[in-house]
Amino acid sequence: MSVKVLYFAWVRERVGKAEEEIAPPAHVATVADLIAWLAGRGEEYAHAFEKPKVIRAAIDRVHVKPEAAISGAREIAFFPPMTGG
């Protein structure tokens, strides 16, 4: 499965890029699994995801919880808690 991943705010700054295409292995089934897998890809990812509970996610532009399944997702975004308004 290939999916586009987007990063925002300080998650983007730490990872060093705003977006990328990834192909996680089949055992990466949920958002929480994906965060753990991304954290292992390098120091910058480990730094971005060092506090998984602070990271928020959206699949196809809808907020999701860490338990959400990622299969079928076209776009997954990771970001800190929001500060709009």
Add this chain to the structure above:
Amino acid sequence: MTTTIRLQREDFDATAEAARLSRGRTDIGAVVTFTGICRGHEGGHAVSAMTLEHYPGMAEDEIARHVAEAKRRWPLLGVTVIHRYGRMQPGDNIVLVVTASAHRQAAFAAADFLMDYLKTRAPFWKLEERPDGTNWVEAKDSDDSAAARWRKDEAAE
């Protein structure tokens, strides 16, 4: 029911937007206009500018979802939400919420609800410029509590 949702870099004119919502209508008895403005200090330190980053596509979708929720909860006759992004300075407008209804309770409540949700669920992030460098604003617990009370209110209905 007139709905306007816009994301833009440019400034907006709150008075003109509110007038546009109610022009020619004889069913609207109440219009509430809220403007969020960039402040020059936060938690004891000066802020010289602020940049709002956003998630294009999701920001509009998320605002639309909450406007639909507001329409479901209150008898609204019109809603306008305009949220700016990009770099802003103290005194600049950030966000506009205008709600219109026959009577004031719905207009006040819907504007309050929409602001609580914009603060916690709309994908925007603020980067402050301070004398000693830049800083990503942290989400506030008080904003989460404000948004949570609307869920409790609904559970009680």
